[in-house]
Amino acid sequence: MAQQYKFVFTAEQAASEGVTDHKKLPKLIRKARNLVKAPSKVGAVGRASSGRFYLGVNVEFKGLLPHFSIHAEQFLIANLALNSEPKLTHLAVSHNGTVFQDPCYDCTHFLKEINNAHQIEILIKNAHGRDGSFKSLESHMPDEFGSESILSAEPSLLLMERDNCLALIDEDSAAGGISSNADLCSFLKLEALKAANKSYAPYRKCPSGVALFCEGEVYAGWYIETVDRTISLGPVQAALVDFIARGEGKGFDKITGAVLVEKKDAKVGQEDTARKLLEKIAAPNCDFKVFHCQEERKDWITGAVLVEKKDAKEGQEGKLLEKIAAPNCDFKVSHCDEELKDWITGAVLVEKKDAMVGQEGKLLEEIAAPNCDFKVSHCDEELKDWIRL
Numbered sequence: 286m287a288q289q290y291k292f293v294f295t296a297e298q299a300a301s302e303g304v305t306d307h308k309k310l311p312k313l314i315r316k317a318r319n320l321v322k323a324p325s326k327v328g329a330v331g332r333a334s335s336g337r338f339y340l341g342v343n344v345e346f347k348g349l350l351p352h353f354s355i356h357a358e359q360f361l362i363a364n365l366a367l368n369s370e371p372k373l374t375h376l377a378v379s380h381n382g383t384v385f386q387d388p389c390y391d392c393t394h395f396l397k398e399i400n401n402a403h404q405i406e407i408l409i410k411n412a413h414g415r416d417g418s419f420k421s422l423e424s425h426m427p428d429e430f431g432s433e434s435i436l437s438a439e440p441s442l443l444l445m446e447r448d449n450c451l452a453l454i455d456e457d458s459a460a461g462g463i464s465s466n467a468d469l470c471s472f473l474k475l476e477a478l479k480a481a482n483k484s485y486a487p488y489r490k491c492p493s494g495v496a497l498f499c500e501g502e503v504y505a506g507w508y509i510e511t512v513d514r515t516i517s518l519g520p521v522q523a524a525l526v527d528f529i530a531r532g533e534g535k536g537f538d539k540i541t542g543a544v545l546v547e548k549k550d551a552k553v554g555q556e557d558t559a560r561k562l563l564e565k566i567a568a569p570n571c572d573f574k575v576f577h578c579q580e581e582r583k584d585w586i587t588g589a590v591l592v593e594k595k596d597a598k599e600g601q602e603g604k605l606l607e608k609i610a611a612p613n614c615d616f617k618v619s620h621c622d623e624e625l626k627d628w629i630t631g632a633v634l635v636e637k638k639d640a641m642v643g644q645e646g647k648l649l650e651e652i653a654a655p656n657c658d659f660k661v662s663h664c665d666e667e668l669k670d671w672i673r674l
Contacts, residue, residue, distance in 0.1 A: 290320065292364055292530040294338040307332050307375035308416060310408060314379050317342055317357070320529075327380045329357035331365070334372035334401075339364045344525065348565055353558075355522050358392035362399070362443070363506065363518060363526040366483075371444050372401045375419065377408040385410040385417055387425050394511040395518070396422055398443035398485070442487065443509065449482045449492045451578040454549065473498055473544040474576050480507040480520065481546045481578060488512055491551035495520040495559065497528055498542030499535060504528040508547075508555065520545065521559045537566040542573075549577035588615045595620035629653035638663035 294302070294313070303312045310330045317328030317340040329341035341361025345354045355363075358378060365373060376396075379385045385408045388396060396402060403423050410417025453474070473496040480494025484507035494507040506523025510516075521543075528540070545559050556575050563573050593601055632653065636644050645661050653659075 290530075290533050291316070292320070292340045293368060294340075296336040296338075299338045304338060307406070307419070310338075310375060310377040311379070311382075311385065311410070311417075313338060313340065314377060314382050314385075316340065318379070318382055321357075323354075325380065327357040327378065328382075329361045329376065329378045331361050331373050331377075332375040333365060333370040334374055335370060337368075337370070339368070339370070342529070344522075344529065346562065346566055349562065353522075353562055355518070355526065356389065356392050358388050359395055359518050359522075360526050360529075362395050363509065363523045364530055366444055366485075366509070366523075367506070367527050367530070369446070371446075373399055373405055373444070374401075375406045375408070383410075383412050391516050393422070393425065394513050394516045395443075395509070397426075398441045398509075398511055400442055400445050402441065443485050447483060447485070449484060449486075450581045451478060451482050451492065451546075451548075452581045453478060453546070454577045454579055469498065469542060470544065470572075470574060473503065473542060474546065474574075476503050476505050477544040477546040477576070478578060480505040480524070484508045484520070486510050486553075489514065489552045491548060491553040493520045493545065493547035493551070493555045495524040495546075495555075496544050497521075497524050497540050499528065499532065499540045502532070504531065510553075514553070517553075519558055519562075520547075520555055521562050538568050540567040541571050543567065543571060545573070545575045546578050547575070548579060586614055587611045590617045590619065592619045592621055594622070629657055631658045633660045633662065635662045635664055637665070 294304075299305075299313065302316070303309060310332065313330045314328045317330055318326045320340065321328065321342045321344075323343055323345035325343065325345075327343040331339045331341070333339060339361055341357040341359070341364060343355065343357045344360065345351075358376070361376070362373070373396075376388070377385050378388055387393075387407060387409065396405060399405065403421070405422040406419040407422060407425060408417050408419055476496035477494045480496065481492050482494070484492030484494055486492045486508055488510055491510075492508060494505065497504045504524050504527040506520055506525070506527050508520045509518040509523060525537070528535070528537075540563070543559070543563055545555055547555050559575075560573060563571055567573075591601060629652065634644060
């Protein structure tokens with residue numbers, strides 16, 4: 286069963302499928318499309334910098350508008366994130382298994398957020414092409430967004446390890462849990478918090494995470510946004526990527542518990558969307574709870590002193606404390622020099638004459654006064670054979 290629902294391939298496993306390099310990505314596209322449960326079957330295959338290969342599929346939710354759905358490329362990116370892959374190097378997307386096209390407008394926005402976006406290569410192949418060719422995401426940008434669109438010179442941080450330094454608010458920490466099992470709720474809450482701390486929300490500062498419970502297993506995911514505020518992947522959808530990738534074909538209607546963790550006054554709240562989606566797809570008795578978090582308070586730092594060389598090549602006096610300490614934090618900088626050692630005017634070294642490791646060196650010449658009188662005397666072990674019983 287696990288092999289049937291496989292979304293991650295090691296280099297060796299991919300080679301057994303005939304995929305020995307990025308040019309062979311199409312050999313895995315049929316496997317991706319076979320995993321799609323929607324009427325339109327779009328598959329995506331990507332190669333990560335680790336050498337592993339990842340699959341992505343489109344996910345549609347019956348009775349809900351298209352903006353609730355997950356594109357195959359979005360699925361693949363979430364799959365990379367869930368497996369701590371830092372970079373995507375090559376991508377192939379197809380709706381029929383023979384034609385490979387550029388990613389859509391929305392998915393291009395997600396790809397732009399990956400830290401190595403300039404190096405991502407996309408397979409382009411028509412129905413009659415034998416191998417197709419790869420082109421860079423950067424060259425795709427003007428085609429999709431116009432001649433004024435270029436990738437930022439500063440790399441974005443999607444897929445990079447992150448910690449949003451979030452903690453649960455005390456009043457929520459003591460809140461009632463999932464009615465049937467308070468311990469389960471506490472566990473899901475912590476897993477959702479972990480997910481929120483990995484959330485990629487650099488623009489609107491509204492990280493969030495979701496943990497789902499199904500037949501003894503927990504599946505988690507986090508909110509991923511793009512510079513376009515209308516294009517994002519919600520935390521429930523990201524958690525469903527984990528559920529689909531590891532759930533071995535289980536139906537959404539087996540999900541019986543869910544917890545969302547987000548900031549209380551988030552600019553982009555997830556509760557309404559999450560509730561609507563879960564009410565539509567999860568078990569009728571699915572217990573959904575929301576807990577709030579905040580950035581950990583650092584404002585107890587009210588004073589700090591930095592000591593460094595006055596003309597240090599790399600000075601440490603920066604602005605970090607302005608961001609994390611109390612507004613009235615008293616910050617002082619003092620400068621220092623190396624201690625003067627030239628008060629040493631005399632020294633004597635005693636060592637064995639034929640010592641295997643002699644200690645007579647040049648250290649004193651470097652630190653002592655120029656006229657330091659340095660003497661060396663040699664010694665032997667004392668004779669002890671005068672001791673008689």
